[in-house]
Amino acid sequence: MKRLLTGNEAIAHGAWEAGVSFASAYPGTPSSEILANVARYKEIRSEWAPNEKVSLEAVIGASIGGVRSICAMKHVGVNVAADPLFTFSYMGVNGGMVLISADEPGQHSSQNEQDNRWYALSAKMPMFEPSNSQECRDMLAAAYEVSEKYDTPVLMRLTTRICHSKSIVDCGDRKDVPAKPYQKNIQKNLMVPAISKVRRVVVEQRMNDLAEYTENNPFNYIEKGGKIGVITSGMCYHFAKEVFGDSVTYLKLGFTNPLPSKLLADFYEMVDEVYIIEENDPYIENWVKAQGYSCKGNDTFPPYGEMTPDVIRLAVEGKQLPILDYNKDLLVPRPPTLCAGCPHRGFFYELSKLKNVAVSGDIGCYTLGFAPPYNAMDSCVCMGGAFSVAHGMQLAFDGSNQDIRAIGVLGDSTFFHTGINSLMEIIYNGSKAISVILDNRITGMTGHQENPGSGRVLSGDPAPIMNIVEIVTALGFKHIFEINPNDLSAVKKAFADALALDEPSVIVTVWPCPLKRMDQAERQLYGNPFTTKCVVDSETCNGCKLCVRCGCPALSMNRETDKAEIDSPQCVGCDVCVQICPKKAIAKEVN
Numbered sequence: 001m002k003r004l005l006t007g008n009e010a011i012a013h014g015a016w017e018a019g020v021s022f023a024s025a026y027p028g029t030p031s032s033e034i035l036a037n038v039a040r041y042k043e044i045r046s047e048w049a050p051n052e053k054v055s056l057e058a059v060i061g062a063s064i065g066g067v068r069s070i071c072a073m074k075h076v077g078v079n080v081a082a083d084p085l086f087t088f089s090y091m092g093v094n095g096g097m098v099l100i101s102a103d104e105p106g107q108h109s110s111q112n113e114q115d116n117r118w119y120a121l122s123a124k125m126p127m128f129e130p131s132n133s134q135e136c137r138d139m140l141a142a143a144y145e146v147s148e149k150y151d152t153p154v155l156m157r158l159t160t161r162i163c164h165s166k167s168i169v170d171c172g173d174r175k176d177v178p179a180k181p182y183q184k185n186i187q188k189n190l191m192v193p194a195i196s197k198v199r200r201v202v203v204e205q206r207m208n209d210l211a212e213y214t215e216n217n218p219f220n221y222i223e224k225g226g227k228i229g230v231i232t233s234g235m236c237y238h239f240a241k242e243v244f245g246d247s248v249t250y251l252k253l254g255f256t257n258p259l260p261s262k263l264l265a266d267f268y269e270m271v272d273e274v275y276i277i278e279e280n281d282p283y284i285e286n287w288v289k290a291q292g293y294s295c296k297g298n299d300t301f302p303p304y305g306e307m308t309p310d311v312i313r314l315a316v317e318g319k320q321l322p323i324l325d326y327n328k329d330l331l332v333p334r335p336p337t338l339c340a341g342c343p344h345r346g347f348f349y350e351l352s353k354l355k356n357v358a359v360s361g362d363i364g365c366y367t368l369g370f371a372p373p374y375n376a377m378d379s380c381v382c383m384g385g386a387f388s389v390a391h392g393m394q395l396a397f398d399g400s401n402q403d404i405r406a407i408g409v410l411g412d413s414t415f416f417h418t419g420i421n422s423l424m425e426i427i428y429n430g431s432k433a434i435s436v437i438l439d440n441r442i443t444g445m446t447g448h449q450e451n452p453g454s455g456r457v458l459s460g461d462p463a464p465i466m467n468i469v470e471i472v473t474a475l476g477f478k479h480i481f482e483i484n485p486n487d488l489s490a491v492k493k494a495f496a497d498a499l500a501l502d503e504p505s506v507i508v509t510v511w512p513c514p515l516k517r518m519d520q521a522e523r524q525l526y527g528n529p530f531t532t533k534c535v536v537d538s539e540t541c542n543g544c545k546l547c548v549r550c551g552c553p554a555l556s557m558n559r560e561t562d563k564a565e566i567d568s569p570q571c572v573g574c575d576v577c578v579q580i581c582p583k584k585a586i587a588k589e590v591n
Contacts, residue, residue, distance in 0.1 A: 008031070010134070017172050019175045020144075021177075023070045031102035064095075078101050103116050130254065137170075139219060144177075159234055220260050222252075225249040228248045229249045229274040230274070237250070264291060274288075275316065338366075339514060340552050344485065344509075345551060345552060347491055350492050360406060390406040394406035407436060412439040413453075420475075426504050439509060448516060472506050488579045512526060534578055535568075535586070550580055554571040564586070
């Protein structure tokens with residue numbers, strides 16, 4: 001059966017076909033849809049994990065238990081999961097295990113552009129790189145065969161265009177893969193130094209064995225063309241094909257650790273000049289040069305960003321295809337913004353007014369607090385780092401007699417991810433940094449996935465709610481302020497109370513994301529929110545523009561009347577603008 005699938009959907013279907021029994025992930029663009037689609041297959045137990053490390057550990061456990069398992073995460077998530085990953089490479093598998101790393105050349109929604117192919121090299125794991133949705137499905141099937149034949153976890157590296165682009169996939173039926181019996185084997189599964197030293201030797205032999213596979217698998221091959229050669233992998237293969245067509249000879253690499261030395265030698269016999277087209281780091285280029293061959297790579301193509309056809313054409317031919325010309329002055333910039341009714345809006349409005357503070361942010365929708373009109377975030381490093389960074393900043397400020405208070409800000413899903421550990425740093429080592437947890441009752445930025453505080457698991461079934469205030473209390477914090485962030489006076493008071501303290505404090509803002517689908521019980525809990533609208537009395541409005549400083553996209557100024565206007569379809573009646581207006585020209589509609 002043929003289906004039109006994204007790469008993420010093809011991975012999910014391929015996992016089902018391959019007889020996978022367990023899947024776990026932490027959401028992160030561009031990988032989020034993988035587990036969401038895996039969950040549609042009832043034969044696979046699918047779970048959102050609190051973070052990537054925990055996700056991988058659960059999948060490792062399933063592999064030890066004898067079933068095929070899969071783990072998915074974005075590229076920076078592998079940093080979090082690296083600890084168990086490197087050790088599991090030493091252990092090997094019982095049931096086959098595949099880790100999907102979704103890299104992001106171009107940094108569309110990520111804080112860096114790291115190239116996770118190096119993880120396969122460093123952890124001594126075989127690696128596949130599909131170039132389209134069909135290969136996502138085909139390579140996943142092969143990955144489980146490699147995993148179990150060579151006793152190894154397998155890394156599959158996707159990129160954004162693979163994850164989100166659609167192509168035709170020839171799908172099959174599910175393969176019945178019975179569980180392998182669990183056998184206690186501490187010489188394989190218990191990594192103390194005496195055992196891991198022995199396994200280290202096994203890993204080296206495994207890579208030697210895989211050197212034969214890489215020369216004789218269907219995913220590494222030569223396409224004969226002209227005397228110019230192109231070595232490429234992943235989406236870059238299709239980008240290159242769009243530019244050069246069949247005029248060049250391709251060495252198309254789909255299995256990229258280890259790389260095929262004999263196939264490379266055959267390729268160089270056919271060509272006079274070679275271009276290596278790959279995204280991010282010179283992973284293939286370094287290997288080719290180490291084999292003693294000359295090539296054009298980073299000296300010709302940019303070392304960053306996506307290697308799209310226009311980039312390749314400009315680098316090789318020095319020209320671009322003609323494009324439609326237009327008056328760029330008419331183009332209206334549309335920067336990302338917090339949604340109308342976002343509970344983070346009132347919080348950042350008040351935070352932006354504080355003096356002598358340094359705000360350490362985190363990864364989530366609320367990272368937009370750095371942008372105008374708030375300008376209320378000064379740093380952002382990694383998931384769960386906000387509190388740890390704020391702690392270090394506060395110690396630096398105090399030690400150098402700088403009159404600045406550090407404020408760390410992260411969201412509820414990030415709190416469960418690694419924010420709890422970060423918060424422990426503050427209470428254990430005792431700085432007066434202020435920690436803020438923005439609880440919008442869902443994992444907002446990546447598409448509303450459930451988390452330990454949402455009250456549901458991936459399937460939608462009820463789950464225990466991890467109460468953030470109770471967790472913070474259990475950690476030992478004495479000063480905890482739980483507020484509704486839409487109540488500006490409550491936000492202002494919480495900041496005033498926290499700033500008056502000379503010891504650690506935590507502010508927890510609680511209000512649901514307006515895009516969250518809530519059941520009747522949740523609606524009653526929050527007073528049936530998002531059912532009213534705010535309106536402007538144009539007679540009372542004096543055009544002071546103070547209301548638009550809350551940054552709500554539903555609010556604007558009418559250029560003709562110089563009065564505030566509210567776009568009713570966008571408005572959800574959060575009431576922030578009502579509280580800001582000094583003339584009381586904005587009010588909630590009367591039902």
